[in-house]
Amino acid sequence: MQPLTNRSQAVNRAPLTWWERIYLPAIIGGLSITLKHFFRKKPTINYPEKTRPFSPVFRGLHILNRDEQGRENCTACGLCAVACPAEAITMEAAERLPGEEHLYREEKYAARYEINMLRCIFCGLCEEACPKDAIYLSETFAPSDYQRKQFIYSKNDLLIPHPEKEPEAYKKALGNRAGKNEVK
Amino acid sequence: MFLSIDLIYILEKLILIVIIVSISMVVAMYTTLAERKVAAFIQDRRGPNRAGPFGLLQPLADGLKLFFKEEIIPMFSNKFLFVLGPGLAMLTALMTSAVIPWGSKLELFGREISLQIADINIGILYVFGVVSLGVYGIIVGSWSSNNKYSLMGGLRAASQIISYELALGISLIALLMVTGTLSLKEMVLQQQEGYWNIVYQPLGFFLFLVCTFAECNRTPFDLPEAENELIGGYHTEYSSMKLGFYLFAEYINMFISSAVMATLFFGGYDIPFLDESTLPVNVAGVLGIVALFLKIAFFLFLFIWVRWTIPRFRYDQLMGLGWKVLLPLALLNMFLTGAAILFFDK
């Protein structure tokens, strides 16, 4: 029969030689192998203390963006929800009232904006679809939780911190994504 | 004569017993941690490192977990024997520590305290008597749990002990022919003056080591509890701290066996290349204890190292090895030793 792979080998069924039958050389060989591994550097990363460095194109948890004055970018156009192949995004639009100009950049805004992180496949199509640079995927991933309903992230969970009220947190959340989407 | 027994002497021995039993417990606890750590390191992992610094509190967490587990006694089991099993295993594991000389002696409060609970002149026979009783814990537990896997495990333990105790005893006879004494204390004294017994009895030591692995039910001879064929063997039905006792007894057995090996073949509390009699008594005593525990630590590491390297024997291979290889080798060793003693007229 033709061998199916080029790596197949015939099993050696020759009876053990005397040297093999006293086992000891093989056992000592095995012990030295395990001892070598004992002193080897461990590849494990101690997770909560240390995190794996992500590549700059990593697609993680979503963030809803604000502009420099802290106004929400999203105009509830729904393009992200349409683009989403996993149908993870739900939103409700509302009209901006007079006096709310400092809160929302456009006349229409998302009153409710939810992403179901259990449905999301982190493809990043919502980020690509958004005409307002309002949503992008950050370099963190959704933390674990005990209940399914905790994985439906509301606007509060997704919104980036206010750039004027909490500048440090804003910078941190922005990461090295700053201005990434502005390059049109 | 009977009335003149010194009360302080009894108190001293009681304190010594408490200390040694607690030390055995603590060492056994930390051997479980060492086992997990060494296993992890050998497999390129880190092992438990969450409970306390470097995972040092892990044994406590494990123990607590075992305590809080639900305790299940199977309906068709013999309840008395079911509870007796782990107790027996633990009892016999701890009892052996009585005759091991843990150090030379200390001088405290003007009294000379020998660091051995009982220096009986048949010390090593006592060890073997008690160690072979240990298998009753396993057999009683496995038989009373009324479960076919447990019974298989118990049967295996029994036949394994018989096959290996024989080779163990005979390899020991050769050693006794060299030393001419059964008392462990005296053996240490002899080794302190002359060479360690490993020099006279390398083959004997090797046989002893292999048989000790079998006695402690350690891989590659852990047939009685083979996880993947007997789903835990003799302790399949056990839960909670009764299971803990079985697992713990295994580690105490390892500890005591390491101590016995160190005492018999590696000079016990003897410090190599150092004449203890030049040191003050207390310093020599403490250093001796440290030396013994270093030797024990080495053997414990060996136990663990071998466990995570070598796969388990098949049952017929195990029996073949015991009866067809180790026993003849032990006999050969005995004859050679006898011939050498006659020839050199030692």
Ligand code: SF4
């Ligand atoms: S990343 Fe992909 S799956 Fe997730 S919400 Fe955006 S479009 Fe939907």
Ligand code: SF4
């Ligand atoms: S996030 Fe962007 S695409 Fe989605 S609704 Fe808001 S503005 Fe439109």
